[in-house]
Amino acid sequence: MEKYVLVTGGAGYIGSHTVVSLVENGYTPVILDDFRNANRVVIDGLTKILGKKPIIIELDVCDQNGVKEIFESYKFEGIIHFAAYKAVGESVDEPLKYYQNNLMGLINILSNMIEFNVKNLVFSSSCTVYGEPKGIKEVTEETPKNFPNSPYGFTKWIGEQIIEDTFKANPSLNLMNLRYFNPVGAHKSSLIGEFPIGKPNNLMPYITQTAIGKQEELIVFGNDYPTIDGTCIRDYIHVVDLAYAHVKAIVFLAGKFGSFETINIGTGKGSSVLEIISAFESETGQKLKWKYGKRRSGDVTEIFANATKAKNILEWEAKLSIKDAVIDAWNWEKKLIEHNEK
Ligand code: WQD
Secondary structure, eight states: OOOEEEEETTTSHHHHHHHHHHHHTTOEEEEEEOOSSSOTHHHHHHHHHHSSOOEEEEOOTTOHHHHHHHHHHOOEEEEEEOOSOOOHHHHHHOHHHHIIIIIHHHHHHHHHHHHTTOOEEEEEEEGGGGOSOTTOSEEOTTSOOOOOSSHHHHHHHHHHHHHHHHHHHSTTOEEEEEEEOEEEOOOTTSSSOOOOOSSOOSHHHHHHHHHHTSSSOEEEEOSOSSSSSSSOEEOEEEHHHHHHHHHHHHHHHHTOSSEEEEEEESOSOOEEHHHHHHHHHHHHOOOOOEEEEOOOTTOOSBOEEOOHHHHHHHOOOOOOOHHHHHHHHHHHHHHHHHHHHO
């Protein structure tokens, strides 16, 4: 008996790694993706890792008739909803694109879950909902949410609220918000990984692209923060650990009759920008060209997860290290060059 899980945005960075983890744990993922933010090369990579091509439905998650047909075709154990735009800076320039796509996609999924009596949903949320936690560095799920500093962050903030209100009106549903910290790294095989479109915003892809020569030099945004070395601190979590957390979330929800939880998915440890650079250089032997620049507006000084609830509720904790992440990210970057050279 197939245990189908709908993975919206399943061709994306976190989505594709979650597809692998689902198959490794006996589930049959059904990928819903229109590849607007994903590279089709990832399907070749998934096919090689899994030994067969995964089920893929090329569709806009906001397409009401199309999504309805999918729910008519499959009896889903659960839904993992990744499909959303996620570039903080872009969301400031194009807020309506973000609100329309990110919120209507979620509403379309939830409406079909209710219509087709699908009970279990895992929502891709983000630590960005904490904004600049006033003087708090280690955040728990009870840490008050602050207004995020971007429309992207607000779509996660409002998304969580939509889910909570949907649960209150439909208390037999099993709904879960997973608040990710900073996903980094790639699958050990280097067959799937992150495909930043254009100049990367995030630190790790910028490091690997600088090392491989795609970018001229890494700018470290600020060295005058009140931290151990003056640079910002984040909770960098290996994407393979993050993917497995989604499987554990689906397992947790499968046995419930009415559940609503919000859970931090992080390592529980903070690392500074300089510590990431140093780990990259020492683990890969690559000397990185970088210099200090001015602070980036909107950056939080320091934030990392209290990951106790994930351990207690999901029986999950991060296993891979920053060293694993920088090595896997670098191996992926080198593989990307090969892809591009084909
Ligand atoms: C990390 C640190 C930068 C680039 C964002 C989103 C968040 C989540 C993860 C989706 C910061 C510094 C970065 C560079 C640098 N995304 N940096 N030079 O901003 O913590 O979080 O990605 O859910 O929602 O907000 O990640 O990787 O951009 O930055 O110095 O070229 O690296 O200042 O201190 P961030 P990031």
